[in-house]
Amino acid sequence: MIEFLSRRRRLAAGLCALLAAGLVGCGSSGAPDTETQNPALLEDATFTLTVPETTDASSAEPVLDGQGALIAYVAGPEGAETGTDAAGWRGVQAFADTFGYTAQLFTAQEDTPAARQEALRAAAESGAPMVVCHGEAMAVPVFEIQRNYPSTAYLLLDAEPHNEDYTLYETASNTHCVLYNEEQAGYLAGYAAVMEGYTALGFIGADSMPETASLANGMLQGAEAAAERQGQQVRFEMWYVGSGEATDEVTARVGSLFADGVQVVMADGGDLLTSCIAAAENNGGQVMGAGWDASSRSDLVLTSALENDSIVVQNELYSYFTQGGWGDAAGTTERMGAAQSAISLPLGSWKFRQFTTQAYQDMYTRLYEGTVRVERYPDTVTLPDCPNVALNIMN
Secondary structure, three states: OHHHHHHHHHHHHHHHHHHHHOOOOOOOOOOOOOOOOOHHHOOOOOOOOOOOOOOOHHHOOOOOOOOOOEEEEEEOOOOOOOOOOHHHHHHHHHHHHHHOOEEEEEEOOOOOHHHHHHHHHHHHHOOOOEEEEEOHHHHHHHHHHHHHOOOOEEEEEOOOOEOOOOOOEOOOOOEEEEEEOHHHHHHHHHHHHHHHOOOEEEEEEOOOOHHHHHHHHHHHHHHHHHHHHHOOOEEEEEEEOOOOOOHHHHHHHHHHHHHOOOOEEEEEOHHHHHHHHHHHHHHOOEEEEEEOOOHHHOOOEEEEEEEOHHHHHHHHHHHHHHHOOOHHHOOOEEEEOHHHOOEEOOOOOOOOOOOOHHHHHHHHHHHHHOOOOOOOOOOOOOOOOOOOEEEEEOO
């Protein structure tokens, strides 16, 4: 265990050093200033892991050759071309191509826990030693199936395994989970919007679960930091719609926000994103996505607060396969943010004009180095102190 831990830390240190030098990853984001080497300029959509080279044999990482072994990705019924599963699947494919594995996609036939569990079962029974999946919708299916296939490893992104009524969380020793610092991603989006010159923002989430509330409150903190820097007052409308709101009702209410002067609304959720885009089209507003790059959905998507699933997947798979298992990460959860290049704004679809990529790079570097801290407020009771932002919680 001690040897595993030291090797895992060496890998992490090596990757972080390369990230700082801008030497991990390949491809061009198509955004200005991409020649500047900085972790802020890593683009999840084009990232490919490059193993650090060393002349020191004692610290050299093992050479991986998967010899065609299968790595499975299990997606929801919408597939993995776009949306929440696209980046994770892209990471599996990139890793497989680089290190000699075979990537295979398994798709749930219906939007139900039972259908997702069946897809997970098919992946395990295919002989894949590793199964990767994403999101809260996979939490119950992984909880139910993880111990049934002890020789299969599971990497669950953005969720932890639990039972249906949330009374029991349990991560088996063959499972590892990654959660994200959503508050940092929200901070970047809120900061960028206000630095761009927007003074009336909105946030729409399905509910006030900790991840959603942290994203919203991070956006609020980013807006406050930029408002203070700009010497101006900002309006912030926060609304948790609940599960009972029909899509057309959400569209109408968001439309009224745009009509009342709100300029940009972040939507946390696919259906909410659809409603907000429809409202923006009819009322002249703009939208920000959350979790994945929603720029392909509409020209009105200004940016997205990204979780860099592809970067995370490639690094986690490399760690797993070079060490021959999860080791000290078995049955545990890691929370990742800017320090691991696990969150960002997408450079390839950059639409800001006043807030330049150089200014973004500077802000991201401060997050990466820890000189700017974003506090995690996972509810709507305890909120950040934001004297330059007039907050209105619409619920």
